[in-house]
Amino acid sequence: MFTADKKLREECGVFGVWGHPDSAQIAYYALHSLQHRGQEGTGIVVTDGDSLKIRKGEGLVTEIFTQKDIEKLQGHGAIGHVRYSQDGRDGYENVQPLLFGSQTGSLAVCHNGSLINADALRFHLENQGSIFQTDSDAEILAHLTKRGGAIPFRERLKNALQLLKGSYAFLLLTETELYAALDPNGLRPLCLGRLGEGYVAASETCAFDLIGAEYERDVRPGEIVIIISFQFRCL
Template identity: 65%
Template structure:
């Protein structure tokens, strides 16, 4: 699951629909709008009321699906997934939705997030006789549902969900029902909408805009929705006093045209830039942002300071998001392929370069060098988030302190490493205030564990690499 070429990676994206004869085609467009959340694999499973059928593959939505493949997927309901490999790694077998068949019927699963107790549950299930077909933590839920002793399917699902810890937004589909579940902490975004008589569910509201659906509301933490031909029902399978949406959804993950808890992502990022201008006023000639996720913050910074915003960096639109490459050397090479400085904008100028985060520092160093090679007199780097000092165990690809430059070095040391004339990070307090979630969503806070080290859930020892265990409390 992050920052395009700086070493953070997306979680995943999910989309579901119930009650439309064009379910597969609508899901295709929904997944296309969520492509930024994962580019390693994608899949769609449909239900025609009697059976489930799926198509999946490694690659982009447009690479895996064509007109002929979509025609094969006939049904009134569908769930789909775009994947970035976190827990379980890559491989075709881990591409979702996962599809299971038994004498009692079929089940399809699509998951955004990461289960921190997945390994412990797998060991327990294997001792009881389960044989896993994938290395994905998503498969754990299917085994828990199958082994549950409750009579009804809904009760088995609720019982299984109550055993999971961590971040998860699940779509579960049988021949006759679509079920939607969000973890009790609400770490991942998930929204409910309506398209004619059909219900739709998506990781981000931008998917509703693409398919023409009307946003109804966000799925609540700990909520289980059941959608079928009779309509929609809601139950709460778990309560938590520590509701905490991932802050990086606002800072980087989500598309600018999405809304989370009533807060527009673009507006939140502009406010982050404005708050950064308050905390780090700099005398400069131009402001530029690192495309694409930092543009909104850069515009906010420019508006607040009165320094002109300019396109000092151009993104090559014909190169895939290079963060998806698993090797660091390929990511680094991708910087040169993907970004180019505009000499006419930066030459002889004092440049404020706005970015959303620094993870390893490699990309920042290369971009600063590119700007200076293009003639920039000074390059002042301002970051619209606090320093990322702690690993994320909820679906973001930062699992050790060693790979996080801010965990190993002071701000001044990082400035020297990346070659900037100055370096400023936004404060934790400024981040919270700028996003404004406490005002618009007073009953639901923010997960800022990557900045503060305060995790909203227990982190299981089996989740943490051996040499990291003593660092997690």
């Protein structure tokens, strides 16, 4: 069980919620609780089942989001991020979550960790025609999930994660599903909880305390959890 006293807390914070009508408001409160993990940028992406909407910026949670901003982000699922930049990779474009669109639907990704093979993967993807807009490792995963054509997204995600080396805790949001994934060595914190009939995921349980969620368990090393409808299961 990861708490605010655990190590590695300084490297970004992630939060996800599914099955709550005020998902953006819940994400806002949770990110405020995780603010100690990153103060350089923050963002929230929500889904209403048909499309994804985003609000993000450089600064603290209370500086980026007004109540009107939250009210515009209507949906039953959301992911959010507070950013602690590494290697001087600042700028609005690197603030997460990152949102991508394609003919098969939209995908939002946020991430805590560091991929040791990021440069090699980026070089390989660029040689195959991928164009990167950010310096974030999260964009590498997004590009990898596009490979595979007609293969279902869940399988493409599993295949993509197998190519990653290093530490990571990912949250991914589509129009209809929320995913949580942890690296095989469990080097980054990621836990799951219940909020009414819905579910939440976060870097630390302190995010659960403020929103009244109940801790269930940690995401296991190498595990991919899919949260859909009112249940979560492992891939």
